[in-house]
């Protein structure tokens with residue numbers, strides 16, 4: 001692995017009453033030690049996962065709208081506000097990698113089409129054809145299978161968004177292959193109980209106003225999914241009863 005630590009530069013913060021320092025998990029951050037080649041960010045919606053991931057992408061000089069260092073295009077409101085306030089500690093330092101955000105993947109696909117049209121890149125790196133001509137899930141997997149290679153850091157924001165459970169398992173296999181011998185590092189914000197099950201991953205929870213390491217079985221994603229699958233009828237009865245009150 002390459003990125004070892006993320007430090008919040010408290011001394012640079014002048015205004016703590018504005019985003020992103022209004023997010024408890026961010027304002028309380030001191031240092032985050034990354035201890036595995038796969039780190040997951042988990043937590044409730046709005047707990048600050050994307051904010052931190054985007055800031056890390058910014059400090060890696062990746063396009064914060066999604067892409068690597070050479071993918072230069074603009075998407076409205078994709079700048080990282082937190083990037084100026086964190087420091088990344090590397091051993092060794094690398095520049096290869098990619099930031100993928102599910103929500104702006106459409107814009108990235110258009111950017112790739114434009115580069116291919118101008119013959120600046122071949123489609124080979126993206127599965128042989130335009131990402132727009134592949135289904136949402138197919139295009140995600142094309143990126144993972146063809147563009148991802150060794151000695152790089154990949155920052156992925158909800159990669160499961162378009163993937164069927166079967167494709168999520170394929171993604172786990174890709175993760176396994178790319179992290180063998182610690183050749184690639186991944187930081188992944190996810191809500192998927194399947195992805196979170198990756199063996200040996202570090203799981204960082206952004207809940208309860210702080211970022212702390214937790215075990216797979218302690219995540220809401222595992223607990224709620226397991227409980228739902230084990231007691232589906234009871235869950236549905238309770239949900240319906242609430243609606244009728």
Ligand SMILES: Nc1ncnc2c1ncn2[C@@H]1O[C@H](COP(=O)(O)OP(=O)(O)OP(=O)(O)O)[C@@H](O)[C@H]1O
Nearest residue numbers: 019023043044045046047048049050051052189206
């Ligand atoms: N550009 C912005 N300006 C002001 N507030 C913002 C901005 N971006 C995000 N926020 C707020 O910061 C909080 C954290 O957002 P963030 O996107 O980091 O959450 P998240 O944990 O990734 O959530 P999700 O799981 O829903 O993707 C949210 O309350 C959000 O409304």
